[in-house]
Amino acid sequence: MIIEMNNISKVYQTGNVEFAALKEINLKLKRGDFVAIVGPSGSGKSTLMNLIGCLDLPTKGNYLLDGREVKHLSSNELAEVRNKKIGFVFQAFNLLPYATAFENVELPLLFAGVKSKNRKERVHEILEKVGLSDKMENKPTEMSGGEMQRVAIARAMANDPEIILADEPTGNLDSKSGAAIVDLFKELWKSGKTIIVITHDEKIAGQLPRIVKLKDGLIESNGYAN
Amino acid sequence: MKLSIIISVFLRDFRKQKKRIALTLLALGWGTISIMLLLGFGEGLQKQMTLNNKGMGENITILWGGRTLIPYKGMGKGRRIHFLPEDAEYLKKRVPEIDLIGGEYSSWGIKLKYGDHIFTNHVVGCTPEYESMRNFIPQNGGRMINALDMKDKRRVAFIGLKLKEKLYGDEDAVGKQVFVNSMPFTVVGVMIDKLQNNSYGGMDEDVFVMPATTFKAMFGNQYLDNIVYRPKNVSENRLVFEKINEALAAKYKFDPNDDEALSDWDTIEGSREFNNIMLGIKIFMGIIGGLTLLIAGVGVSNIMYVSIKERTREIGIKMAMGARKSFIMTQFLLEAMLITFSGGFGGMAISYIMTESFKRIPIDSQVLTFLGRPTISLEIGLIVITILSVMGIFSGLFPAIKAASVNPVESLRYE
Ligand SMILES: Nc1ncnc2c1ncn2[C@@H]1O[C@H](COP(=O)(O)OP(=O)(O)O)[C@@H](O)[C@H]1O
Ligand SMILES: [Mg+2]
Numbered sequence: 133m134i135i136e137m138n139n140i141s142k143v144y145q146t147g148n149v150e151f152a153a154l155k156e157i158n159l160k161l162k163r164g165d166f167v168a169i170v171g172p173s174g175s176g177k178s179t180l181m182n183l184i185g186c187l188d189l190p191t192k193g194n195y196l197l198d199g200r201e202v203k204h205l206s207s208n209e210l211a212e213v214r215n216k217k218i219g220f221v222f223q224a225f226n227l228l229p230y231a232t233a234f235e236n237v238e239l240p241l242l243f244a245g246v247k248s249k250n251r252k253e254r255v256h257e258i259l260e261k262v263g264l265s266d267k268m269e270n271k272p273t274e275m276s277g278g279e280m281q282r283v284a285i286a287r288a289m290a291n292d293p294e295i296i297l298a299d300e301p302t303g304n305l306d307s308k309s310g311a312a313i314v315d316l317f318k319e320l321w322k323s324g325k326t327i328i329v330i331t332h333d334e335k336i337a338g339q340l341p342r343i344v345k346l347k348d349g350l351i352e353s354n355g356y357a358n
Numbered sequence: 359m360k361l362s363i364i365i366s367v368f369l370r371d372f373r374k375q376k377k378r379i380a381l382t383l384l385a386l387g388w389g390t391i392s393i394m395l396l397l398g399f400g401e402g403l404q405k406q407m408t409l410n411n412k413g414m415g416e417n418i419t420i421l422w423g424g425r426t427l428i429p430y431k432g433m434g435k436g437r438r439i440h441f442l443p444e445d446a447e448y449l450k451k452r453v454p455e456i457d458l459i460g461g462e463y464s465s466w467g468i469k470l471k472y473g474d475h476i477f478t479n480h481v482v483g484c485t486p487e488y489e490s491m492r493n494f495i496p497q498n499g500g501r502m503i504n505a506l507d508m509k510d511k512r513r514v515a516f517i518g519l520k521l522k523e524k525l526y527g528d529e530d531a532v533g534k535q536v537f538v539n540s541m542p543f544t545v546v547g548v549m550i551d552k553l554q555n556n557s558y559g560g561m562d563e564d565v566f567v568m569p570a571t572t573f574k575a576m577f578g579n580q581y582l583d584n585i586v587y588r589p590k591n592v593s594e595n596r597l598v599f600e601k602i603n604e605a606l607a608a609k610y611k612f613d614p615n616d617d618e619a620l621s622d623w624d625t626i627e628g629s630r631e632f633n634n635i636m637l638g639i640k641i642f643m644g645i646i647g648g649l650t651l652l653i654a655g656v657g658v659s660n661i662m663y664v665s666i667k668e669r670t671r672e673i674g675i676k677m678a679m680g681a682r683k684s685f686i687m688t689q690f691l692l693e694a695m696l697i698t699f700s701g702g703f704g705g706m707a708i709s710y711i712m713t714e715s716f717k718r719i720p721i722d723s724q725v726l727t728f729l730g731r732p733t734i735s736l737e738i739g740l741i742v743i744t745i746l747s748v749m750g751i752f753s754g755l756f757p758a759i760k761a762a763s764v765n766p767v768e769s770l771r772y773e
Contacts, residue, residue, distance in 0.1 A: 178771075187678055188767045208682050215680020226675050226770060243680045285680070 133196070134326055135296065137160040140193035142179050142349075153179040155349040163294070166321045168331045168337035171346035177301055177330045180346065184328065185220055185297045186213045198294075198340070216241050219288025219309065221298035225280045227272045234268045235282045240290040251318060258286045262316060277293060277307030287315055296320060298329045302336065314339065365692070370542030379697055382654070382661045386701020387708065389654035393708035394742055400640040406553075406730025407636070411629060413554025413562070417592050418556055419599065420623045421585040429617040431611055438620050439610050443574065446485070452605040454686035458675040459587035460485035463573045464559050470566060471488065471537040473524045479521065480559070481538065481566045483573020491588050493552060500532045503569045507546075511539075511571040511609045516547045520563035541576065558584070558623065587670070595626040603726035641751025648745060654701070655749040662694055662757030666764070673761055674769030683762040690761045694754025695747075702746040710734055716759065 142154040142172075153176045161167060169177050182188040186202055195202045197213065207214065221326075227236045234255055241251040259265055262282040272280050279317060281301055288296055298317065302310030314336055321327050331337050338357075347353040424438035446461045465482035470479045488494045489502040494516060496502050507514050515536060522531045522545075531545045554562055573579065589598040599622055607614040666673070673686055713732045 153500060182767045185678070187770075208684075211677070211682040213680075220678050222770065224770075226671065226678070228672055228675060239676070240679045243676075243682075243685065292681075346693050 133160050133311050134163045134165075134198055135159065136194075136196040137183075137190075138194045138196075140183065140190045140195060142176070142183060142188070143191040153349050154183070154190075157349070157351050159351065159354070161326060163319075163326055164222050164324060165342060166317075166327045167329070167342045167344055168340040169328060169344045169346060170332070170334075171352070175346040176349040177346055179349075180327065181297050181299050181330055184295075185218050186210050187220075196227050197236045200261075211243075215230065215240055216291050217293050217295060219285075219290075219293040219296045221281070221284050221288050221296065221301045223300035223303040225272065225277075225284050225304070227280055227283060227287075229272055232269050233264060233275070235287075236272075236283055237287045237290055240287060244291050254290065255286075255304055258289055259283075261289075262286045262323055276309070278312060281305060281309070282316065285313070285320075288318070296325050296327045297326070300330050300332065302331065302333060310336070362513075366652065379661075379700075382657050382697055383701040384598050385654040385657045386651075386698060387705035389647070389651035390702045390705025390742060390746070391709045391712075391727065392650045393644065394706060394734060394738060395732055395746070396647040397640060397738045397741065398709065398713050398734045399729075400636065400643045401735055401738060402730035403639070404633075404636040405733060407555070407632065408629070409730075410553045410555035411625070411632065413493060413552050414556050414558075414597075415586070415588075415625070417595070417626050418586055419595065419625065421602070422583075422621045423581075424618045426612045426616050426743065428613040428616040430613040430616070433611065434510045437612070438558065439606070439612060441585055442580075443570065443582060445582065445606070445609075446585060448609065449585070449602055449605055453598060453601040455590055457588045457590040457674075458487040459585065460487040460491065460492050461570060461582040461585050462488070463570060463577070463579050464574075464583045465577060465579075468566070469537075469539055470525065472522075472534065475525050477521075477524060479566050480564060480707050481568065481573070482559075482567050483570040483577075483579075485570050488567070488586070491586050492561070492562070494565075495550045495552070496547035497550050499530075500545075502547055503567060507569045508571050511575050512569060513541060513543045513572055514546045514568065515543045516549065516567040517545060517550050517562070518563040519551050520561075521566060522548045531773065533606045538566075538568075538576075554623075566760045589626075592626055595624055616724075638766035644741070646733040651745060651749060655698070658694055658697055658750070658753035659757060661697070662690060662754060663760070665693075666757055668689070668762045669761075670764050670769040673764045674766040677764070678768040678770060686764075687758040687762040690758035691751070691754040694757065695750040698746055698753065700743070700751030702750075706739065706742060718762045 137157060138157040139156045140154055141152060141156050144151045144153055155171055157180070169180065171177055179188075183190050186197065186205075198217070202210070228239070237255045237259060238251055241254060246254065256265070256268075259268055262285055264279060264282055264286065267275060267283075268280060272283070275283070282323070296317070302313055305313065308348065310333070317327055317329060329336070329340065337343055342356045344354045402645065423441055426433075426435050426437045426439065429435050441461060443461055446459045450456055450459050461484070466480050467478050469483040470477050486502060486504050494502050496516065500516075502516050503514055506512070515538075517525070525536060526534060531548050534545050535643065536543050536545060548567070549605065552562070587598070587602070589595050603620055604614050606620060607616075610619075612619040660663060676686060713734050718733050
């Protein structure tokens, strides 16, 4: 198991008001899984993804990432997990607006301490893979949504992480660009990555081998397609 | 994480935030300029005052006889103490800590005449030691009175620059005759132009100096008007005075504890006090400049806070991509330091150029000979750099801590 969550709860506190976004959920993912997380808005999908990605810690429960208990990791160890083991893709792309495509993809490599020459090679290689060799020096504002999301995927891939987490990656895209993004994920999956995609789109979810359905902070259904 | 990586990310981000930085740079530059110029002004003032103070002579004490206040060995109070010409020699033997000493006569209202230029002037009879003690330094081509003049009671004169101009105009004075109460004297030297802001018995530019022996022979004065001496060691000034006081008390039979028997003007003590006052002025100016700079520092801090607010998403993205907290902190700290130092060094450069060009402006004013011109010393430079570093660190530290505590989930939540 690459991901093993046992009785995970996440409670948000706003002032005196507590809100349980996740309620003692259990989830296991195998290496090489390709999972769609679906559910209505506010059901806790993003919360779950932030926990999986070690961007946030659960209020209760155990989370073993590749066999290591996440709550025992130091702040620096968590940073390293996010840097090397996990690649994030967001609905809002979350590219640095003032940086070029090259510079955005380079960022995780910088944090990993990769040497300048190797960084350059890697960025070129990966931007070519997502079909953006010619947009290397473009800033996000000079690109279409589909292109921005491909830069974001290239960035998520920079340190060749085992897990890709995508939170509604097609939510801001037209269906054609969205389909291209889904194709990219499929390719990555074939190369052995574990991929988790949050989506509203039933058509997309239907294409994936496994679907986890959330509702009101609980897992409603969890199963493999035939 | 390697510093080089932090710096390269930082430089990249920094280049993109130009606009925000310009204003702070201005405030910092202004703060630095004001602290530099205030300190520089203090320094210039001190230099000028020191120079002016030295005009009368460095590290000298002028000694006058007073009137006793304490009855002593059967003698009543109110007795006048007068110095005799041989007292200088006597004191030099009794007090080996004296470097130079000499007695002085002076008389006002003496008629000087050269051609049809006639003046009543102040005439001084003194010893060759005055050349060094009182900075009676001759211009090229002339000399001060010497030991031979003293011995032979020569009628030679050493005159101040202004007096020379009054008597001789543009003519060369050395070798010329001058009549003192109808007695012919030869001018052997003219004093250099010097700055002087304190004096006893007239400014040196007006002085007419003759050998003390000549003076005594000519005017018949029994007593010296005063004695001037300089201790070998500046730090022993008070000790030397105590010893002189004892020696004279023994000779003239007054109570050594009688404060009124002698009166002294100790310029060493005076310059010590002066230096303390100057230190006070400098500290004051430093505080004013420092406050200006502090305001600029608050500006840096403020801009960093605003910058963090505007860049929480950027911080969140970096954290999601695996940046450590220390990386985020260092980045903001570096940014604050870089802003501080760019503004600071800019201000320092401008202040330096300002003071240097001010030095070159040929203004000949009374104000400047009193106030001097602002001077920037290495010391001032180091003080300002230290202040800037401390400020840079402090104005960056708190924003940096705040930046590192940004919650990535919060900052990345999609609105
Ligand atoms: N930081 C937070 N503070 C308070 N409530 C939050 C926070 N993040 C999410 N929530 C709440 O938790 C619930 C689940 O949110 P989220 O995981 O974003 O849902 P989804 O991604 O499925 O739309 C929502 O009701 C949301 O308002
Ligand atoms: Mg969501």
